[in-house]
Amino acid sequence: MRLLPKLLWLLLGLFVLINALGALRYLLPHVPFPAELDNFRQRRTALSLHAFGGAIALLAGPLQFVPRFRESSWNRHRLLGWIYGGAVLLGWCASLGIAPHSETGWIASGGFLALGAAWMVATGLAVRFILRGDAIRHRRWMIRSYALTAAAITLRIYLPLIFAFHWPFLIAYPAIAWLCWIPNALAAEVYLRFVPTPARITLPATLAGSSSQLP
Numbered sequence: 403m404r405l406l407p408k409l410l411w412l413l414l415g416l417f418v419l420i421n422a423l424g425a426l427r428y429l430l431p432h433v434p435f436p437a438e439l440d441n442f443r444q445r446r447t448a449l450s451l452h453a454f455g456g457a458i459a460l461l462a463g464p465l466q467f468v469p470r471f472r473e474s475s476w477n478r479h480r481l482l483g484w485i486y487g488g489a490v491l492l493g494w495c496a497s498l499g500i501a502p503h504s505e506t507g508w509i510a511s512g513g514f515l516a517l518g519a520a521w522m523v524a525t526g527l528a529v530r531f532i533l534r535g536d537a538i539r540h541r542r543w544m545i546r547s548y549a550l551t552a553a554a555i556t557l558r559i560y561l562p563l564i565f566a567f568h569w570p571f572l573i574a575y576p577a578i579a580w581l582c583w584i585p586n587a588l589a590a591e592v593y594l595r596f597v598p599t600p601a602r603i604t605l606p607a608t609l610a611g612s613s614s615q616l617p
């Protein structure tokens with residue numbers, strides 16, 4: 403692997419670990435440094451389940467995209483895939499309990515609800531395509547799904563900027579609820595448009611279907 407992709411992978415790994423461990427702290431009986439959210443004070447179970455699902459999805463995703471890791475054990479890929487899908491489902495279901503009560507009101511709520519809907523659609527389609535043996539479309543929708551999972555990372559890159567630059571919270575937070583994911587979704591589209599798709603994805607016999615190969 404060349405130096406730049408390697409560095410980007412390392413950076414992603416670092417952000418994933420920091421964000422996932424940060425989210426898992428919500429499972430502790432005494433949460434260290436909890437976010438100042440009404441949702442933490444009033445809907446702690448939903449928030450904790452959401453943080454757990456999100457953390458597992460963040461952790462389960464990245465290695466699935468590494469060909470050597472994937473192809474060295476299809477059973478592991480499949481198991482991690484189901485764990486990822488289940489974690490997205492849990493994270494999304496729990497987010498429905500907290501998103502309507504997001505800080506600052508309905509614009510932020512709308513941003514999170516739209517993100518959740520896009521997350522479910524992308525992940526659901528990715529699962530549907532692989533169950534039909536269509537590895538090319540599965541790959542495309544999983545790239546979209548993980549780009550949305552990574553909204554948790556972009557959100558936490560933007561949030562400290564609000565305080566660093568003294569932006570008014572009532573305006574910046576709702577903006578971030580949308581900006582944490584729309585650029586990620588667009589970046590995934592740019593990636594899918596300009597980085598060539600492998601001409602062939604070799605599947606194990608049990609998964610191979612009609613279009614694991616590009617036309």
Ligand code: HEM
Pocket residue numbers: 421422424425428436437439440441449452453455456457459460493497500501502503504505514515517518521550551552553554
């Ligand atoms: C991609 C779909 C996601 C949606 C729709 C979503 C939605 C939300 C919402 C609505 C809140 C509460 C915000 C508020 O009260 O103002 C929240 C908080 C939180 N979310 Fe997510 N989230 C998503 C992904 C993730 C992921 C992948 C993680 C994994 C790290 C995560 C971890 C957390 C944590 C830890 C909090 C508590 C606040 C904090 O400590 O920063 N979320 N999320």
